[in-house]
Amino acid sequence: MLTDLLAAGPPAAVTDELDRVLGIIAWLVTAAGVMGLLIVGFRMSLSLRSGDGRYHMTQFATVMGACVIGTTAGPIVQFLL
Structure with a gap:
C-alpha cells in the first residue's frame, strides 16, 4: 500500500505549482548571472584601463x-520528481 502511494507520485496540482516556481527561479538565476557577468566585465574593463587587471579572474x-x-539545479529537481 505504501509502495503504491509512493509510486503514484505527487498530485498534478503540486507539480504544476512547483514547475511554475522553478520557472520563475530559473529566470531570476539567469538574470542574476547576466547581471553578475556585466558587473565583473565592467569592473574588469575599468581595472585594465588603469593597468591593474590581474584580480578579476577569480570573480569571473x-x-x-x-x-x-x-x-543545473532546476533539471536535477525535475529529475528527482
Whole structure:
C-alpha cells in the first residue's frame, strides 16, 4: 500500500505549482548571472584601463560557477520528481 502511494507520485496540482516556481527561479538565476557577468566585465574593463587587471579572474570564475550551479539545479529537481 505504501509502495503504491509512493509510486503514484505527487498530485498534478503540486507539480504544476512547483514547475511554475522553478520557472520563475530559473529566470531570476539567469538574470542574476547576466547581471553578475556585466558587473565583473565592467569592473574588469575599468581595472585594465588603469593597468591593474590581474584580480578579476577569480570573480569571473565565481560568477560562472554560480551560473552553472543555478543552471543545473532546476533539471536535477525535475529529475528527482
